[in-house]
Amino acid sequence: MAAAAVPQDIARRAVEWMVELQSPPVPDELLREWQQWLTSHPDHQRAWQRIEAVNDRLRGLGAGQQHPAPALTAALLAPRGSRGRRQAVKALSLAIFTGTLAWTAEEHLPWRAWSADERTGPGQRRRVALADGTRVALNTASAFDVAIDGAARRLRLHAGELLITTAPDTAGRPLLVHTAQGVLETLAASSARFAVRLYPHATQVSVFDGEVALRPASLAASSVLQAGQQALFGAAAVMPTLAADEDSVAWIDGFLIAKAMRLDAFVAELERYSDIALGCAPAVAGLRVSGSFRLDDIGRVLETLAATLTLDIETTTRFFGHWRSGIRLAPRP
Structure with a gap:
């Protein structure tokens, strides 16, 4: 049966689960509840398969680049239970279950x-x-x-x-x-x-x-x-x-060179060379970075930044059909 035949309320609930499982921390109890919901009805499984299929297509089209849907971003940033999150979930469920999200991705990503x-x-x-x-x-x-x-x-x-x-x-x-x-x-x-x-x-x-x-x-x-x-x-x-x-092409020799670069801009540049998401907290985004950093050890670069700028390294994990990890630089308590 086509994904479009999934009942609207079930489609929206599937998207709510997706958003919840990407909003750390994810308690073990919440994961068990999701598994119970998933196995309780065939329509639940078909809805979740549609979400996983769209996610796989976005990753395949992306060629290593991440282009999150605006509705997903809005849903993740809005507080749990808020009107803003409910509206974002509604928009995202429409995009996923009508094919809009996948069509938009194919138009813009370098497949x-x-x-x-x-x-x-x-x-x-x-x-x-x-x-x-x-x-x-x-x-x-x-x-x-x-x-x-x-x-x-x-x-x-x-x-x-x-x-x-x-x-x-x-x-x-x-x-x-x-x-x-x-x-x-x-x-x-x-x-x-x-x-x-x-x-x-x-x-x-x-x-x-x-x-x-x-x-x-x-x-x-x-x-x-x-x-x-x-x-x-x-x-x-x-x-x-x-x-x-000339420093802009130091990557040819395996280096990333920064000259008083904002931390958020530096991390975004560093993320190009990483297979996991990198970021920094807004409170430290304006800190300045200078130096020559080896691109063959992203972990060492992050450790150096944390030590130099007195930051913490936070690891985040989100669930989207599979577990995905990310790293964020944040202020020390």
């Missing part, structure tokens, strides 16, 4: 990354040499496709970040890098070294050697970045040029 020619998972980094001699380094959770023919050398970045080093092409072919926001181009007769990073609605380009032309998808004119310049662009605009920072 093509799973079938890309070259890719990395969370915490992985790779270097590849293309047939034309171009060298490409992939940062964590990155993916791109390659197409080289007699007219051009084309890369299409689906997710993450690349550091690209080109050489003059004897066949006279330009190197084109396509993203969701537009296209980058290096001339065939020159070499260049530049980084390309995808954000949800923008592409960032940092040029370290040579020059790179960028053209937003909705504009006819191109802008040229010289060595030492960086710019962020969307489909219809290019932001003002800034100075490129």
